[in-house]
Amino acid sequence: MRLSRSLRAAALAAAIGLSAALPTHADEQFFPLQSYRVGPYAAGGTGFFGGFIDYLNLINIRDGGVGGVKLTWEEGETQYEVERGVEVYERLKSHPGVAAWNPLSVGIAYAMIDRIAKDKVPLITINHGRTDSTDGRVFPYVFPLLLNPYSETSGIVNYIASREGGADKLKGKKIVVLYHGSPYGKETIPIYKLLADKYGFSLGQIEVPHPGNEQQSQWLSIRRAKPDYVVLRGWGVMNPVALKTAQKVGFPVDHIIGNVWSNSEEDVIPAGDAAKGYVAITTQASGAEYPVLQEIIKTVYGAGKGNLDDKKRIGSVYHNLGIVNGILNVEAIRIAQRKFGQRTLTGDEVRWGFEHLQLDPARVQALGAKGLFHSINVTWDNHEGDGRVTFQQWDGTKWKVVSDWIAPDWAFLRPIIEKSAAAYAAEHNTKVRTSDETPVSQ
């Protein structure tokens, strides 16, 4: 009786599963979104996922999708918490036609690395994520597009060098890194040391315990050390507090360089006047003057389908990051469609698209994003794609780009990344790919 009931239940479940799988629209590509619109990081989440959805909407309204394939999505709220992200993953992974996952959270991305490798769907961690996943030989499905934490560090040091008039001028200079007391904050400690040895600048690294709403003692030590530059590797409330405290101890704000998670409007506006002149790294310029943003304003917001509630946030740092993320995802699908045909692609086919995601400045211009971001050149073994960085200065009301597109020192970083990836491969018995082959399942 029990057995027959469970068998019947299993048959029923299988039937439901089949019927759910069968009536797939042949021309839909699905984006599961682990968004966070609630909680302490909601400002980043609403901006990023708003920009992403705005771009997907633009493609659907203006072009009727990618190659006739309509883009669809569903949001699951994570509040930036890992276990909620995992729950959303398990819930949405069986949806037909999943293109790629874009969690914008290191913790959630880490929890997904095993899962997406098994399910063979790409995981996009634009501007963040696990540094060694840049090595596509070991991590075939993970793409830290544009920038990983190490290249970010190298980009910041290169920018300081350019302000000083060349890399040789770094010798004898003093740089202090003020980092958030979390795994994220500590991730770049060894790489700053390596760069200090390489260029001969002296280095101090000072921790600010989470959440960082009290930094008096750290800034007093900074004042004693009299560094030439302070790199702010902050997160959340730590950023405005750092800027305000710097003003109190009299450290010049234009010699504070913010990293990629200290570069948004939400980081500087609460600091008020103290933030005026503050410089921060970014992979995508802010502002709404780029053609692609103008089209989004006209086509998407004009049709009342815009995702941001507050239209003033159009063109903000996180919104533009979401748009750039949209461009990269859509172009990867377009590139994969050229090889596999204009239909709903499998996750593995989309991975192939990401591994051939090569957008030169001319193509970026054709997409209406000239000046918004520089270019990307992803290959099967380089999943970051050599993204360039630029630096922006806060003028009290908006960010203004103050540098050229700067290239991090990829050749210097690559051996470190490969070493770390090799250790991962050994620990997990992962087969290291030697060519652009389809990864074998583990």
Add this chain to the structure above:
Amino acid sequence: MTRPVRSIATGWLSAPHFAPAVLLIVAYGVVPFAGSDYLLDAVLTPFLALGLAALGLNLLTGYAGQVSLGSAAFLAVGAYAAYNFNLRLHGVSFLMSLMAAGLVTAAVGIIFGLPSLRLRGFYLAVSTLAAQFFVQWALTKFGWFSNNNPSGVIDAPQLTVAGIIFTGAVGRYLFSLTVVVIATLFAIHLLRSQVGRNFIALRDHETAAKVLGVPLLRTKLLAFGVSSFFIGIAGVLWAFAYLRTVEPAGFNLDRSFEILFMIIIGGLASIRGAFLGAAFIVVFPLLLSRLGAALLGNVFDSGVLEMSQRIVIGALIIGLLIAEPRGLIALVDRLAERVLRRSPRPLPRSPQF
């Protein structure tokens, strides 16, 4: 001394041996076949892990009357200990790592339980906060714990017991279920023994217990040790069967409060209450969220829905605690009694808190 024993025995089995047997048959015989991957992986596995943690805290807070806000820290100790045993001692089976992680957590729990010898109630709760902050700090500060992984996040090893690898949603669920069932049986056995009676005596009246000859020092530390042991095991399940990754930030004070709320809402000094509370905190919001998305998903965005769910859950908690301060379990028992038309029996007195 006989009343608590009877209340445990009858409290656990409202219709002795029948209800749990049915539950076990369903959990082992039906759920793995009928449940979807989503149900097993994203609903039941975290429910089992946090249910076990709530059971652990209930031993300490519900039965022995010692309030602790360090549960999340003990979860973290368990997870990181199992990871390190597995990584550094070759040839040690995962089951051994699991047990060893429980023992390490018990040791850490005893250390942070030392203030209980002098402090009570809220003061003790505040002192257990030390565990919360210290453990998170240590795990972030010393790279050794996370094998010097630059981001401090660790990957889970495979669940292997006696050559059988528990992969897939069903495997992980069955592994967690088995661990939780064994742990629960152990807890029941413990509570029926002299140790369990000492716990309750300690909770109900410390001075009286001392006069009766209950060794206060040993009992208190034992309560912390046993409770932490369970929570440490729960941490291993949470990290390796559910998330399959661990970061120190995932074990913050919020999680400690969550586990404390589970036992308050589910019912203090009740094993079933711990699991009911875990269901209310883990499973119920998911159901509500699915319901909200299905009914109103096209009207509001996910942020608005999430906020409304919080309001609903908050209102339910207030309503529930006003209607039945002894928790869900008292509610369930009352309903069961009404259905079975049994004579009412005394419920365990709620502890001083």
